[in-house]
Amino acid sequence: MSVWSAVGLVVLVLVVGLGYTAQRLMRLQGPIQGEVIDKAQRDQAALLVLDMQEDFTQNTKARQWPASFVEERIERINRLAAEAQARGEAVITTRLIYEGGYTNFLIGLLGEGLGTKGSDGLALDKRLSFQPDADIVKSVGDAFASKELVAFLKRHNVGRLKIAGLDGCYCVKSTALGALGRGYEVELVEDAVLSIDPKAWEGCRTELAEKGVRIVKPAELAEIH
Secondary structure, three states: OOHHHHHHHHHHHHHHHHHHHHHHHHHHHOOOOOOOOOHHHOOEEEEEEEOOEHHHHOOOOOOOOOOOHHHHHHHHHHHHHHHHHHOOOEEEEEEEOOOOHHHHHHHHHHOOOOOOOOOOOOOEOOOOOOOOOEEEEEOOOOHHHOHHHHHHHHHOOEEEEEEEEEOHHHHHHHHHHHHHHOOOEEEEEEEEEEOOOHHHHHHHHHHHHHHOOEEEOHHHOOOOO
């Protein structure tokens, strides 16, 4: 094999590798298409709390939360959960645990290994004071990739979702869009959503509102009815 042939082979491998990596990252964070629900049969509401795991709520070298930011949002989430359960509505938590050797390698390289198998912080944050009606493990951003979640919502006739948790620009956004695409009514309570990048979250929040997500500010907090 000539030098130029070898160089060409290396370039091809790099291009294919980068393409595959980009595809995997899009799969991890993009909304997942699915069957549209029959709203006439879905008259119940539920609270969906995304990925409030110790891996993501702690400070790390690359991720630093503002002082008291996480505590304030956990307090709000705890109140939302208590209110929902008092109304007889289901409260569901999700935990993000990445699957696949290549994905775990990527997250180890680019994301400090947070959410990868074997991490010490895969459990829910101990400051969450409620017992969820279901705790669902997912491997990508959009919680609707989980058949367990889809089945739970169908079994409980849920057609209206209040979504809280993190990260606003990733799992919250993709799950909200996944829910909208399936015909759910979706609400986000502004101070129950966490994002490590507040400026980027402003843009994501605007996009979600334009697409039909109801963004509720603390002063106008209301039930989904």
